[in-house]
Amino acid sequence: MYVGIDVGTSMVKAAAFDDTGRELAVQARPVDLTIRGGFVEQDMEEVYAAVVAVLSELSAAVPGPVELAGLTGQGDGVWLVDDEGRPVRAAASWMDGRAHELVDQWLADGTFETVFRRTGSAMFPGCPGPLLAWLDRYEPASLDSATAALYCKDMVFQRLTGERATTDVSDASMPFLDPRTRTYDNRVVELLGLTHRRRLLAPVSDPVATARTRDAGLPPGTPIANGPYDLPACALGAGVTAPGDGLLIVGTCLASLVGTTDLDLTGEPAGLYISTDRAGYWLRAMPAMVGTAALDWVLSTTGVRHDEVDALLAATPPGANGVRVLPYFAPSGERAPFVEPRLRAELTGVCLESTRGDLIRATCEGIGFAARHCLEAAGLTGSLAVCGGGTRSPAWMRLLADVLGRPLRVVEGEVGARGAVLAAAARYGVALDTAAWTEPTAVVEPDAARAAYYAKAYQDHLSRLTEARSRSHP
Structure with missing residues (x-):
């Protein structure tokens, strides 16, 4: 049995797999976000307790020896810890917007572009550089008392193993590594x-760090590997x-990734180049701030339940009867495929005849247009x-295939946890059939007529986005 742990932004999950990649069981537990005045934070003790809980529940549901475990989790943010890996303060999430003034300043004075030219990282308010600079300016005591500014999975790894904190490439x-x-x-x-x-x-740690677990959910002494974080793990x-091949993650964050050796x-400073375990191979990432959120x-x-979405999408025509949504809902604005800390969502074309279905379809279409923008900027040329x-909605997947104008290889289940196991297996020299582990569950083909309609609607989306970006500047 192989165990993958995925410490997400709103949900912590642990999944068990057999050696063919078949998912045996999944345990999940929600974790809270505290959102106030542009600050978005998480309680580290709650996050770690959720990890231990799902691992304990998984061990009870699927008893037996664990060959190895892989760990992944949300990226960015700042997770300040002491020597024992315990929190100095609440974690500042990647969704946090408090440092937008610093990003504005660095955009204006050229620092932002200089950093991108050196590291391939386009900073946004919720990444460690701006957050650490903000804390240094307004909350220096927290930094004084911390031993390390970690990422989420690194904190969990230290607590699970007792090993000194490290991170991976x-x-x-984002944003300090020279790729x-x-x-x-x-x-x-x-x-x-x-x-x-x-x-x-x-x-x-290059390659990723390994250690053995203490008595915290998994059997003591279980081999575990730390990383990569959730985007490359997926x-x-x-x-x-x-x-040339790409991945679209329709989760809390809408992340577009394309493999590259270039x-x-x-180019335009946006997104980032994610270093991988293969030197000379990167993931060109355009992680938009908001997806399913x-x-x-x-x-x-609107009071619509998730199980009503498919029926509403099926009953509403392409174009949502004139309703349009620019889906930039994050309090920290947008970070890909451009950086606009002050950009906000816009809902237009609504009248008394508009329905809940119009609002839902317009939102899904807007998210699809944002995904197309990101994938084009990332250089998608392959599959x-x-x-x-989002893959749990067949109607949304059909809509996405039409908006993107290409077939979708839908991979369901705990993809991040699966990738964490594959990374751990590679690190420990355990041979697994990666083709079997990564087999798509379905392929969704676009409808030619709807794809042609959305190709024109996408150009309208870009025009409206240009106008919205111009209005976002004070």
């Missing part, structure tokens, strides 16, 4: 005014390992896999 990619040398770029640290906080950056779990730091907000606001919570 994927998490370290060519796979080490921290101290000039970037200096540009962000953080040289005196350099000690907080966890050592980069790419592994979906079989996206060749240049490190081009000359946008739909969840609209569902909550496209899709995973995440």
Whole structure:
């Protein structure tokens, strides 16, 4: 048995697999986000307790020896810990927007672009650079008392194993890692005014760190590997390992990833290059801030249940009877395929005749247009896999195939946990049939007529986005 642990933003999951990649059982537990005035934080003790709980429940549901475990989780944010890996303060989430003024300043004075040209990372308010700089300015006591500024999975790994905190090249990619040398770029640290906080950056373990678990949910002594974080872990779990092939993760975050061996730091500063366990191979990532979170907000606001979405999409025509949604709902604005910290969502074309179905379809279409924008910017030329919570809606998958104008290799189940196991197996030298582990569950083909309609609607989306971006500047 192999166990994958995925510490997500709103849900912590643990999945058990047999050696053919068949999913044996999954345990999940929600975790809270505290959102107030642009601050988005998480209780680290709650997150860790959820990890231990799902592992304990999984062990009870599928008793037996565990060959090895792999760990992944949400990226970015700042998780300040002491020597024991215990929290110094609440974790600042990747969704946090408090540092938008610093990003605005760095956009204006050229620091933002300089950092991108050196690391391939386009900073946004919720990534560690701006958050650490904000904490250094407004909450220095927290940094003074911390031993390390970790990423989510690194905190969990330290608590599960007792090993000193490290991170991996994927998490370290934003924003301090030089993707060519796979080490921290101290000039970037200096540009962000953080040289005196350099000690907080966890050592980069390349390849990923391994250890054995203590008595915390898994059998003591279970071999476990730390990383990569959830985006590249999903790419592994979906079989996206060749240049040109892509992955769309329709989750809380709408993430677009395309494999590449070309490190081009000359284009528009947006997204990031994620370093992988293969030197010379990166994932060109365009992780838009909001995916299913946008739909969840609209569902909550309109009183529509998740199990009603498919029927409403089927009953509403393409174009949603004139209703349009620009799906930029995050309090920190947008980070891909452009950076606009002040950009906000827009809902237009609504009248007294508009229905709940119109609002739902317009939101799903808007998310699809955002995904197309990101995938084009990331350089998609090959096949496209899709995973995440959004794949549970067949109607949304058909809509996405039409909006994107290409077939979708739908990979269901716990794809991040699956990728974490594959990464752990590679690290420990355990031979697994990766083709069998990453087999798609379905292929959704686009409808030619609807795809042609959406190709024109996408151009309208880009025009409206340009106008919205111009209005977002003070």
